[in-house]
Amino acid sequence: MDTVVVRVPATIANLGSGFDAIGLALSWHNEVRIERRRDDVVVVSGVGDLANGLPRDSTNLIVRSLESVMGPLRSITVNQIVAIPMGRGFGSSAAAVVGGLVGARALAGTDDTDEQLLERAVTFEGHADNVAPCLLGGITVSTAESTLRIDPPASIRPLVCVAPQAMQTKVARAALPTEVSRADATANLGRAALLVAALSQGRSDVLMDATKDLLHQPVRFGLMPESGELVRALRAEGIAAFLAGAGPSVAALVDDKAALDGETTARALLPEGWDVRLESIDPQGARIVSEREK
Numbered sequence: 001m002d003t004v005v006v007r008v009p010a011t012i013a014n015l016g017s018g019f020d021a022i023g024l025a026l027s028w029h030n031e032v033r034i035e036r037r038r039d040d041v042v043v044v045s046g047v048g049d050l051a052n053g054l055p056r057d058s059t060n061l062i063v064r065s066l067e068s069v070m071g072p073l074r075s076i077t078v079n080q081i082v083a084i085p086m087g088r089g090f091g092s093s094a095a096a097v098v099g100g101l102v103g104a105r106a107l108a109g110t111d112d113t114d115e116q117l118l119e120r121a122v123t124f125e126g127h128a129d130n131v132a133p134c135l136l137g138g139i140t141v142s143t144a145e146s147t148l149r150i151d152p153p154a155s156i157r158p159l160v161c162v163a164p165q166a167m168q169t170k171v172a173r174a175a176l177p178t179e180v181s182r183a184d185a186t187a188n189l190g191r192a193a194l195l196v197a198a199l200s201q202g203r204s205d206v207l208m209d210a211t212k213d214l215l216h217q218p219v220r221f222g223l224m225p226e227s228g229e230l231v232r233a234l235r236a237e238g239i240a241a242f243l244a245g246a247g248p249s250v251a252a253l254v255d256d257k258a259a260l261d262g263e264t265t266a267r268a269l270l271p272e273g274w275d276v277r278l279e280s281i282d283p284q285g286a287r288i289v290s291e292r293e294k
Contacts, residue, residue, distance in 0.1 A: 016195070062100040226248070
């Protein structure tokens with residue numbers, strides 16, 4: 001194969017109580033076109049306003065993930081159509097890693113399974129909560145050793161509130177406490193289990209309880225007060241809101257029948273400069289949308 005185009009979804013990790021374990025894919029995508037060249041040049045480019053900050057050299061995550069499968073690159077073009085904002089909590093780095101790995105599998109004609117690609121992706125990201133739903137689609141639940149995928153329920157939709165400014169994940173993670181109380185840990189374990197059951201059964205009636213978090217969000221709200229205020233305001237209106245990943249954006253899970261009302265409520269509560277998107281869960285994950293041989 002000489003040219004492939006890969007479509008990769010944005011993702012939301014944690015979903016409140018499922019810290020570093022639960023994630024879902026959104027129907028909101030980047031596209032990556034990877035093409036072999038005839039000269040010994042590697043060209044990295046991007047399309048769209050959000051592409052301005054992309055690395056155009058060997059530090060680019062797509063290039064690095066391609067090289068993890070294909071070895072050092074010499075004659076390749078990587079062009080990215082960027083729709084997922086970087087550093088906002090929607091898995092932009094996971095999308096780059098997965099896009100490169102899926103593209104490399106097609107270009108190189110390897111027989112790597114999705115499980116093997118997921119293992120490679122985790123070596124880049126450190127954990128699977130974004131890369132797993134990006135690769136597999138739907139909703140995923142991961143530990144250090146296993147990942148299971150859940151078909152998305154038709155009755156639940158994600159609502160996302162996109163922050164205007166970025167927050168580096170490493171900064172948000174560095175703020176986390178090294179120890180938590182047994183009471184808080186126990187409460188989060190129960191809610192994370194309830195969240196998995198709710199998503200498996202399409203039970204929107206328990207999402208307020210299931211998405212409540214005591215482990216990572218309280219500290220992070222100190223770094224991003226607007227995000228904390230928005231989460232609290234949405235929850236006061238009965239909307240199951242939480243930080244999108246490490247923030248600073250905010251997301252919520254809403255009943256499909258009340259989704260438009262939820263969007264209206266969120267828009268009325270937004271801080272200045274924020275935006276709202278009513279999304280669906282992408283059931284497919286990363287996929288090749290075009291490929292050809294010269």
